[in-house]
Amino acid sequence: MKRILMVCLGNICRSPLAEGILKSKVDSQKYFIDSAGTGGYHIGKLPDSRSIAVAKKYNIDITDQRCRQFEQSDFDNFDMIYVMDSFNMQDVLSLARNKEDRAKVKLILNEIFPGENVDVPDPYHDSERGFENVYKMLDKACNVIVERLENGEY
Template structure:
């Protein structure tokens, strides 16, 4: 079974959206999860604005709960997609070897190869920020799904 992990800072905005979007594009042959590099929201439901934008697009992510990325995620997951440069550095800092590092990629590099664009954190913005992030992640998740098919 191929396993994919989405990672952002707190695991309440971007990565749960990415998890929900990618799950909707893949069959049950794949496992998709999400985590945060910080432990601010461990056990918490996604941000209500992430839940709302997902619901607007026909997805229910309200059952997801935040958790922190751990070194063991390198052993569990085949692919680890991070939302921004800070997340990338935080995950890479936990890598034990090149094999771990090779699993980690900036998610928007799937849409804009080698550009290392960040998915902006919409937490302190308005609802439009969440819609913009949804659209970015939807495009990137379509690429992931295409690559895995």
């Protein structure tokens, strides 16, 4: 079973959406998808209500998710670690123990904008529309991830 982790800052907006979107597109018998935050601000809490609402709009239920903080052991427990922005990428990479750990970490939007290092904007202080835009970006990136998984590229 391939294990994929989505990471943002608080694990309440972007990474729960990315987790829910990717889960909705893959076979749960073949893939384990989870999410975490680099900060410990919301441990044990539900995703942001706006993330829950935009996911629900697309028939994805993320209310079973609870926020947790990224840990160094996640490098052992996951095959791929997708981060939402360069700030969180730096935080995750600062915990990497070796080149194998570092090789697992990727910016998620590099899937649709290869090598451009585009960040998924944090919609927390934005309107409902910001969450919709983030959903659409993550949906496109997850489509590419699924295609690459199915083609054996990952």
